[in-house]
Amino acid sequence: MIKVENLHKHFGGFHAVDGASLEIAPGSITGLIGPNGAGKTTLFNVIAGVLSPTSGRVTMDGEDITGLPPHELFHKGLLRTFQIAHEFSSMTCRENLMMVPANQAGETLWNTWFGRKRIADEERALRAKADEVLEFLTISHLADHKAGQVSGGQKKLLELGRTMMVDAKIVFLDEVGAGVNRTLLNTIGDAILRLNKERGYTFVVIEHDMDFIGRLCDPVICMAEGKVLAQGTLDQIKANEQVIEAYLGTGLKNKEAVGA
Amino acid sequence: MDFLNAIVALSNFVLVPAIAYGSQLALGALGVTLIYGILRFSNFAHGDTMAFGAMATVGMTWWLQSMGVNLGPLPTALLALPFGIMAAGFLVLMTDRMVYRFYRQQKSKPVILVIVSMGVMFITNGIVRFIIGPQERQFADGERFLISARDFKQMTGLDEGLAIKTTQAITVITAIIIVALLFWFLNKTRTGKSMRAYSDNEDLALLSGINPERVVMVTWLIVAALATIAGTLYGLDKTFKPFTYFQLLLPIFASAIVGGLGSPVGAIAGGFVVAFSEVTITYAWKKVLGYAMPDSLAPDGLVQLLSTDYKFAVSFVILVIVLLFKPTGLFNGKAY
Numbered sequence: 001m002i003k004v005e006n007l008h009k010h011f012g013g014f015h016a017v018d019g020a021s022l023e024i025a026p027g028s029i030t031g032l033i034g035p036n037g038a039g040k041t042t043l044f045n046v047i048a049g050v051l052s053p054t055s056g057r058v059t060m061d062g063e064d065i066t067g068l069p070p071h072e073l074f075h076k077g078l079l080r081t082f083q084i085a086h087e088f089s090s091m092t093c094r095e096n097l098m099m100v101p102a103n104q105a106g107e108t109l110w111n112t113w114f115g116r117k118r119i120a121d122e123e124r125a126l127r128a129k130a131d132e133v134l135e136f137l138t139i140s141h142l143a144d145h146k147a148g149q150v151s152g153g154q155k156k157l158l159e160l161g162r163t164m165m166v167d168a169k170i171v172f173l174d175e176v177g178a179g180v181n182r183t184l185l186n187t188i189g190d191a192i193l194r195l196n197k198e199r200g201y202t203f204v205v206i207e208h209d210m211d212f213i214g215r216l217c218d219p220v221i222c223m224a225e226g227k228v229l230a231q232g233t234l235d236q237i238k239a240n241e242q243v244i245e246a247y248l249g250t251g252l253k254n255k256e257a258v259g260a
Numbered sequence: 261m262d263f264l265n266a267i268v269a270l271s272n273f274v275l276v277p278a279i280a281y282g283s284q285l286a287l288g289a290l291g292v293t294l295i296y297g298i299l300r301f302s303n304f305a306h307g308d309t310m311a312f313g314a315m316a317t318v319g320m321t322w323w324l325q326s327m328g329v330n331l332g333p334l335p336t337a338l339l340a341l342p343f344g345i346m347a348a349g350f351l352v353l354m355t356d357r358m359v360y361r362f363y364r365q366q367k368s369k370p371v372i373l374v375i376v377s378m379g380v381m382f383i384t385n386g387i388v389r390f391i392i393g394p395q396e397r398q399f400a401d402g403e404r405f406l407i408s409a410r411d412f413k414q415m416t417g418l419d420e421g422l423a424i425k426t427t428q429a430i431t432v433i434t435a436i437i438i439v440a441l442l443f444w445f446l447n448k449t450r451t452g453k454s455m456r457a458y459s460d461n462e463d464l465a466l467l468s469g470i471n472p473e474r475v476v477m478v479t480w481l482i483v484a485a486l487a488t489i490a491g492t493l494y495g496l497d498k499t500f501k502p503f504t505y506f507q508l509l510l511p512i513f514a515s516a517i518v519g520g521l522g523s524p525v526g527a528i529a530g531g532f533v534v535a536f537s538e539v540t541i542t543y544a545w546k547k548v549l550g551y552a553m554p555d556s557l558a559p560d561g562l563v564q565l566l567s568t569d570y571k572f573a574v575s576f577v578i579l580v581i582v583l584l585f586k587p588t589g590l591f592n593g594k595a596y
Contacts (some may be wrong), residue, residue: 050463070466079467086464089456099457106450166469252325
């Protein structure tokens with residue numbers, strides 16, 4: 001579905017993504033793990049069009065999407081969430097969700113004046129949909145709260161809710177569990193599984209919580225220093241020597257060699 | 261009686277002019293604050309956008325006048341206003357396409373866009389003076405006073421007169437209508453909400469199916485309308501002279517910053533704060549105090565805190581004071 005070929009992203013002399021290649025199968029929930037600074041988020045940002053790559057290619061269903069701006073990717077059904085939850089802080093949670101779908105009737109100047117009924121109908125439908133999503137995420141009670149004032153975990157749920165307002169094909173979740181308590185994390189996990197099964201969303205998940213990864217993801221891809229180290233089930237990854245080295249470092253061995 | 265006279269004198273020389281001036285500043289500051297909120301830079305060309313829009317309105321007014329079209333007691337300029345707005349809209353969309361869009365695509369830092377806007381400012385300034393010339397232009401017509409000082413004295417029997425110019429009344433009424441329309445637009449329509457969303461969190465807005473180019477275009481058009489209306493009202497109230505709009509830039513920016521850059525409510529509040537301070541500080545209070553105080557205490561001097569030559573300094577002082585105590589402005593803008 002998504003194919004990344006030999007992708008490079010350099011910031012000056014720093015190679016954040018250094019020749020990563022990977023493939024995401026349709027209908028899968030792929031986990032992306034790796035130590036801090038491995039280039040996972042940068043890879044996300046390049047795929048999602050926030051950053052343009054130094055070199056390399058990204059294709060979606062065979063179509064070249066390298067360097068397309070985020071809103072065009074959105075129209076192609078590629079969505080992402082942020083490591084630190086983003087929200088329109090001055091709008092309510094419901095309004096946040098209602099903002100998501102593109103090309104709404106109320107966007108044209110003409111309709112603003114002469115298409116009041118069409119806008120009203122559409123708004124009603126959107127409102128119902130937003131309420132449904134909030135219900136699904138178990139945060140109905142927050143519908144009229146300003147999104148800037150709900151907790152960090154609830155913002156994460158809201159981010160997930162955003163992807164449910166449209167028919168997404170593939171969703172990139174950046175550390176969806178960071179700073180979220182167990183119960184809420186389970187809710188998020190349930191939602192991801194249900195979306196995957198019922199609506200056929202493909203997910204790519206960056207996460208440090210191995211239990212969460214183990215429960216949801218197959219396959220798992222491990223990155224380190226801007227490169228893809230290994231791909232496989234979580235157990236395979238855990239057993240991979242290179243991966244262990246990337247996480248724990250080679251210091252131990254070196255120390256033994258020196259004899260200190 | 262003296263007390264009433266004091267109030268009338270105060271209204272005549274301070275309140276009415278300050279409200280009219282405040283409305284003009286508020287409309288100008290709204291344009292600056294919208295650009296700051298959505299395009300994320302301080303648009304120094306705004307004063308000259310006002311000049312350009314007002315110039316187009318003046319030209320159209322002259323043509324209408326020569327055709328014998330007028331609005332009776334109201335200034336013909338009101339009829340020419342839509343034309344001025346269209347001209348200014350065309351100008352800003354062209355500059356956006358030819359200049360700002362390039363820098364936006366480069367994801368340039370705001371400070372670069374500020375300098376770019378200064379370039380645009382000088383060019384627009386040149387265009388305006390090239391077309392209409394640098395001198396003062398009269399274009400106000402219709403009834404000059406809503407209430408003249410003489411009528412007021414006859415009506416009330418007071419010693420002091422209260423004069424309200426038609427242009428002042430029109431300024432305030434237009435400002436109220438425009439502000440109401442703007443807030444309705446920003447809060448109720450989908451496009452307005454997109455603009456707020458874009459201003460709130462650009463990264464997220466881009467991931468929400470909001471077309472940034474459309475938001476930018478609508479923003480420019482609204483800004484052009486605000487600038488033209490503010491410029492024309494100011495020109496009607498005083499006279500039209502291209503260079504005064506360049507000078508207006510300072511109080512306009514002071515208003516927007518005092519209220520909190522990026523906050524529309526703040527821009528309006530800021531406009532009135534700056535206007536009232538400017539007028540009260542440069543007004544000679546002798547007359548009002550003469551009425552309000554017992555004769556023995558009546559002041560001999562003019563009781564003018566600052567000469568009107570220093571009125572622009574007032575904007576600066578308020579700016580510094582507000583930024584010292586509340587760096588985000590009175591209404592928590594985005595400028596930290």
